[in-house]
């Protein structure tokens with residue numbers, strides 16, 4: 001049997017950050033990864049540039065994780081965004097921040113973040129499919145080959161499964177009696193099923209308000225968000241959609257307010273030109289709008305007040321039916337996971353099985369778009385590191 005102090009399942013940002021911290025303290029660590037190489041998802045973050053944190057204060061950060069914020073507060077107290085910057089820079093990864101407060105490596109390469117996390121002081125095995133985990137005589141034993149005092153589940157959520165995040169960690173946790181909140185997509189695009197938007201694919205609009213009923217909340221809250229939107233071949237995406245997506249159920253209606261209105265004009269211009277001049281909306285979008293209202297693009301002199309009213313109504317409240325089928329495949333984050341009330345918020349140790357820990361997206365939290373999810377990985381992983389280190393004192 002090969003013996004370790006800590007075995008970490010999953011070589012994503014959470015698992016690797018933890019492994020690096022443990023290795024720097026000479027704590028014997030093994031990381032088991034099922035894919036052919038570590039950090040597959042990390043490498044595609046921020047469009048390959050890795051938006052690893054933000055310049056915002058901890059207080060501001062904590063308003064971006066919904067109900068999980070209180071739980072995560074302890075991890076942020078252990079490793080704040082500021083500490084994170086210092087951590088990476090101390091390990092020779094220079095960073096820079098943009099005007100939108102997002103922090104990236106100066107090289108703009110996610111690959112360099114991964115290189116910083118890898119360290120030959122911990123063992124990493126890839127392409128390994130775990131068959132069995134058990135706890136015997138106070139040790140965790142994997143496949144009767146690897147034995148460890150501590151076991152850390154850092155297997156991520158279920159979004160973008162092509163990177164290895166397929167929910168295995170939920171099953172490992174269940175075998176130790178943990179309960180799982182069903183996973184669903186977060187930071188995802190919406191597929192529109194009520195109409196075909198392929199003709200307006202690629203159009204991006206600023207300052208669009210999206211409204212949906214949060215059917216998941218017991219109080220049936222109305223959720224609203226205003227930001228940039230982009231039409232895709234099959235639906236809508238962009239920051240306004242990504243940040244609200246975790247509140248949508250599988251099929252529901254949403255409404256868009258384009259925050260534009262027109263006046264009735266009679267200056268003999270074509271209606272589409274007049275709308276473009278008054279709203280700044282792109283022609284392709286205006287043509288689609290008129291078509292959806294069955295309004296013929298005519299001289300404004302012939303346009304009735306009723307038609308102007310119906311255009312304004314549509315610009316203020318355009319209803320679409322959406323579907324989330326297959327959405328996890330392309331989502332950037334997972335809502336749901338290991339229930340937080342079964343995990344010690346200071347050390348992230350399981351309350352149900354001693355020396356079992358969790359970090360990263362496998363836990364039931366999901367941050368907004370823009371560096372919040374990776375920061376939660378660094379902070380939760382650091383808490384586990386402190387918890388394990390404390391055992392040794």
Ligand SMILES: Cc1cc2nc3c(=O)[nH]c(=O)nc-3n(C[C@H](O)[C@H](O)[C@H](O)COP(=O)(O)OP(=O)(O)OC[C@H]3O[C@@H](n4cnc5c(N)ncnc54)[C@H](O)[C@@H]3O)c2cc1C
Pocket residue numbers: 009010011012013014015032033034035038039040041042044045046047050051052053128129130154155156157159160163164165166167168169331332333359360361362370371372373374375377
């Ligand atoms: C396209 C995209 C862009 C993103 N961009 C950003 C961004 O710029 N900023 C940001 O903050 N967040 C971003 N995110 C979110 C961020 O990448 C995730 O929140 C983060 O990767 C989660 O880290 P993790 O270590 O918990 O899990 P993961 O990164 O999913 O890593 C888990 C690892 O565990 C391995 N694993 C799973 N099951 C097993 C098993 N049974 N045995 C062994 N290994 C296993 C997986 O193969 C994987 O390597 C992005 C996500 C996507 C999909």
